[in-house]
Amino acid sequence: MNPTNSAFGVLYVATGKSYVSEAISSAQTSKLYDPSIAIHLCCDSIYDLDLSCFNSISILDSPSYSYRDKVAALLSPPFEKTLFLDTDAFIISPISHLQSSIFNFDLSACFAPCRIPAGFNDATIPNFFPEYNSGVLFLRNSETISSLISDWLDLYDRLFVEYDQHWDQASLRTVLWNYTNNPSFSLLTLPPEFNVRLTKPWIIGRGIPAYILHGRLPPRELPILADYMNSDIDCFRTCNDWYAKYPDSLIKMRFARPSCL
Structure with missing residues (x-):
């Protein structure tokens, strides 16, 4: 092609x-x-x-x-x-x-x-x-x-x-x-909504959607996470709130790394 x-x-x-x-x-x-x-x-x-x-x-x-x-x-x-x-x-x-x-x-x-x-x-x-x-x-x-x-x-x-x-x-x-x-x-x-790093603490600012997610996650969680981030943009969306709502989420953050991107 x-x-x-x-x-x-x-x-x-x-x-x-x-x-x-x-x-x-x-x-x-x-x-x-x-x-x-x-x-x-x-x-x-x-x-x-x-x-x-x-x-x-x-x-x-x-x-x-x-x-x-x-x-x-x-x-x-x-x-x-x-x-x-x-x-x-x-x-x-x-x-x-x-x-x-x-x-x-x-x-x-x-x-x-x-x-x-x-x-x-x-x-x-x-x-x-x-x-x-x-x-x-x-x-x-x-x-x-x-x-x-x-x-x-x-x-x-x-x-x-x-x-x-x-x-x-x-x-x-x-x-x-x-x-x-x-x-x-x-x-x-650009604001972080254009590159939401899922393995690091994240916050989606009030008033705009998350445009691009960056990180690996189970396919079954993607539509749930996208809906959480973008169904109501007139509020803050945060990783802490996400894990409080979905404590069984398999999206894992990583902190202890020799280098992090």
Whole structure:
């Protein structure tokens, strides 16, 4: 399947059969809640899986089966306006109608819940500019973004060699900080409703829906959680309230990790 001609769409990057399978599930969920959205899969192999939920598919050259693969795939975005999602991230509220506003900026993302985790920390950057979570990225295709992604990949490779840094967000943080001095680059920090990290304490602010969930959960809990988050947006929705209402929920938070995203 050749890349789609749609101006806006979702990109999943998956290397390894288990991640391709997860991308299928997330893409199906995204289309359930936003049926008109185009979705492209960049993967290492077709495998023996039903990929009919994707509008287009491409094969990633020389995959490394690491965080590097998604950065490399972003060098060739399938859309003029791309929403990149990790394979465990998916849409639960229509988002297509927001593209004209969000893509006024070159790159839009949310802060990572773990602002500056263990691992490489660029000491030249102030703490008030923490890491962005790279699992949900809105990218406007441009020469500036192409240059930024190329710089991100180069720095990722260098930190991997010099510091054994496997996570990709430390390198993204440095590159974004450097680009804030570039007059041709614009960055939008989105509210956390655009990247609800289910493994960390979360709160959905009063007045807007949760748009994108990011994390693994049992399929049977998804419609219940989506309904809890979005059936009544005129109130705060929190993880504490969720677990009080559903004490048997199998959605597990993780805190004690050497690095957290």
